[in-house]
Amino acid sequence: MGFALTVLIAAPLVAGLSSLVVRTRRAMEWLQCAHAAVLLAMMSVVVMNVAEESVITVGILLRADALSAFMDLMLAFVGATGLLYALGYMGEEVTRGHVLHRHYKRFFCLFNLYLFAMLSAANVDNIALMWIAIEGSTLSAALLIGFEKTKAALEAGWKYIILSFVGIALALFGTVLVYYASEHVLGVSMEALSWKELYRIAPDLNPIALKLAFVFVLIGYGTKAGVAPMHTWLSEAHGEAPTPVSAMLSGLMLNLALYAVLRFKSIVDRTVGMDFTGPILLVLGLLSVTIAAIYLLVQRDYKRLFAYSSIEHVGIALVGFGIGGPLGVFGGLFHMLNHALAKSTVFYAAGMVMLRRGHKTIERVTGLVRQMPLVGGSMMLATLALAGMPPFGLFVSEVLITTEAYGQRPWVAYVFLCLLAVAFATLLYQVSRMAMGEPMEKDIPVTDRTNRFTTSALVANLAAMGYAGTHMPGFLRDLFIPMTRFFGVIVELP
Amino acid sequence: MGVIRPDIASQMVDLCAALLLLTCFAIVAQRRLSACVDLFALQSAFLAVTAALMAFLTGIHHIFIAALLTVIIKVIIIPRILKKVIKRLNVTRELVLNINIPPSLLICGALVILAFYITQPIISLGFLLTKDSLAISLAIVLIGFFTMIARKKAVTQVVGFLVMENGLFLGATAAAYGMPLIVELGVFFDVLVAGLIIGIFTHRLQDTFDSVDTSKLTELKE
Numbered sequence: 001m002g003f004a005l006t007v008l009i010a011a012p013l014v015a016g017l018s019s020l021v022v023r024t025r026r027a028m029e030w031l032q033c034a035h036a037a038v039l040l041a042m043m044s045v046v047v048m049n050v051a052e053e054s055v056i057t058v059g060i061l062l063r064a065d066a067l068s069a070f071m072d073l074m075l076a077f078v079g080a081t082g083l084l085y086a087l088g089y090m091g092e093e094v095t096r097g098h099v100l101h102r103h104y105k106r107f108f109c110l111f112n113l114y115l116f117a118m119l120s121a122a123n124v125d126n127i128a129l130m131w132i133a134i135e136g137s138t139l140s141a142a143l144l145i146g147f148e149k150t151k152a153a154l155e156a157g158w159k160y161i162i163l164s165f166v167g168i169a170l171a172l173f174g175t176v177l178v179y180y181a182s183e184h185v186l187g188v189s190m191e192a193l194s195w196k197e198l199y200r201i202a203p204d205l206n207p208i209a210l211k212l213a214f215v216f217v218l219i220g221y222g223t224k225a226g227v228a229p230m231h232t233w234l235s236e237a238h239g240e241a242p243t244p245v246s247a248m249l250s251g252l253m254l255n256l257a258l259y260a261v262l263r264f265k266s267i268v269d270r271t272v273g274m275d276f277t278g279p280i281l282l283v284l285g286l287l288s289v290t291i292a293a294i295y296l297l298v299q300r301d302y303k304r305l306f307a308y309s310s311i312e313h314v315g316i317a318l319v320g321f322g323i324g325g326p327l328g329v330f331g332g333l334f335h336m337l338n339h340a341l342a343k344s345t346v347f348y349a350a351g352m353v354m355l356r357r358g359h360k361t362i363e364r365v366t367g368l369v370r371q372m373p374l375v376g377g378s379m380m381l382a383t384l385a386l387a388g389m390p391p392f393g394l395f396v397s398e399v400l401i402t403t404e405a406y407g408q409r410p411w412v413a414y415v416f417l418c419l420l421a422v423a424f425a426t427l428l429y430q431v432s433r434m435a436m437g438e439p440m441e442k443d444i445p446v447t448d449r450t451n452r453f454t455t456s457a458l459v460a461n462l463a464a465m466g467y468a469g470t471h472m473p474g475f476l477r478d479l480f481i482p483m484t485r486f487f488g489v490i491v492e493l494p
Numbered sequence: 495m496g497v498i499r500p501d502i503a504s505q506m507v508d509l510c511a512a513l514l515l516l517t518c519f520a521i522v523a524q525r526r527l528s529a530c531v532d533l534f535a536l537q538s539a540f541l542a543v544t545a546a547l548m549a550f551l552t553g554i555h556h557i558f559i560a561a562l563l564t565v566i567i568k569v570i571i572i573p574r575i576l577k578k579v580i581k582r583l584n585v586t587r588e589l590v591l592n593i594n595i596p597p598s599l600l601i602c603g604a605l606v607i608l609a610f611y612i613t614q615p616i617i618s619l620g621f622l623l624t625k626d627s628l629a630i631s632l633a634i635v636l637i638g639f640f641t642m643i644a645r646k647k648a649v650t651q652v653v654g655f656l657v658m659e660n661g662l663f664l665g666a667t668a669a670a671y672g673m674p675l676i677v678e679l680g681v682f683f684d685v686l687v688a689g690l691i692i693g694i695f696t697h698r699l700q701d702t703f704d705s706v707d708t709s710k711l712t713e714l715k716e
Contacts, residue, residue, distance in 0.1 A: 143694075154698050
């Protein structure tokens, strides 16, 4: 099944390059819809196969195990709805004359290259090539964030570049250190960089080198994941980027950076035992949730509000992995999936609000549910999910993580619950101010053509979010079991 | 390796690495932007020499390719892009720094000690030839990082980032005898694209803000 994996990764590259030569908007719509369909189809083949046989390899470069397939699931699904949404959103900007057709093409080229970089990073069997792919996603994201070329967008783009370049350089140092330790065992070779080999020889690696490497990798990829205290770029970049890009940054890139940290964590755990990485992740996770909970209250810009909520959710997942244990690890992974769905939904809705109101100030937006039922309603639903209300998946994962924390370190559970309560209240307060009440402002109508795309993206995401919260389909269960085993715990799933 | 005695070879590598570290200090002490860029080019040249020396001494030939790419990308192309940016921006000297030069130099000295202290326990893992290079490369990474914090102008921040990259490359080549070729190619490609993107961004910043003093970037405050 190497074919499906190769196509899954190559499709965005091909689509990205062809976007540059496409002439009309209609042709672009066809191209990107076909691209989205290919992504979904190939992703389902890959996921089904990995669920059955556990690993797909292509040559020596690509290798998809359960964790990679799990990432593919998120990347391809949210990426596909993101493409649909971007067709609507950027198309509307073109219609209104805010964006030139030339830039519209460039946007889709970059957007697809960004997906390509992320999909490659999730599936390469090589720590250094993964670094290169993540660096590639940073570069394309920097251009996408500064895409609108306003003062604020350029400033956000610059801050993103500086911070994430520093981060990614430190991550490379960590990668070099792992290589330094592994080539001592395996000799100078490509194998010394392969995940598969690293898992095999992990117990023989030098523990001090690996500890040092983990610290560098955590700071490095943690910066990209928006983990506090390296989160300062995040709210600005998410706030100023074009909304489809914000959705991808929040829904996908944070998870991808987290994926990189987790891969290294599982190696370091095999070398030095669970007691080293767990507490570090736990402390950073709690710090992220704390900072996010405080800043959620003072936000006046709704896109930044959701950006801070992303910091909170990355923190929650880190707490889960930091606590460890079957429920913690399962909760963390489940949290990543549901957060990707809910956060991209909420950003899709926020982008529609921005198109129809023309600004991002929370106080000036009222009566969304009455004025635009679908957008306002889905924003409210996704916010309920993000705040951790049942029946959504984020509720399940938060309960699981708290339960595990209570069993192992009760104080963590108390602190965690208090922070969650604060974040719950502030987020709901802020969003309900926007969703409820009488509309005060005039609606700027969007074209039907735009609506067709954005509505289908919103509805698809909402459906997936609702489904993932209440069901555990067989293939997902078959992915979760090897994934949790991978972190040294065994989960019984019904 | 037969031509040169191992202890002399190891000292030659150490000498090159030390020169790299020395240019770091020169960059930190330099206020003139174009001189900073020149010093970065000089540092990259030293890096290329180190890599070529490593390739010669160990007989791992693909490191020669990396050395050549270092010359092309980091000694020629990127300094040229940066010079162009500086010319367009019309700034020659950086008058106000976040941290002044004398304390900066002291802090960098402390960073070097820190780097040696951190890497001490794992140095025994490496090869005899490049015993001290890992510590030096970490020191260069930390100094590059510090330069990004201490300076305000976009160009010097970029130089700081590139210095970090040089340190990383020294770490990979000297401490681990180079990553596999495909990895090195990828890293070079990324550095090149990063240089281009930074060039694009500084142009846009200049057009929009009439300045590349990053302390003027204050639109976005909580």
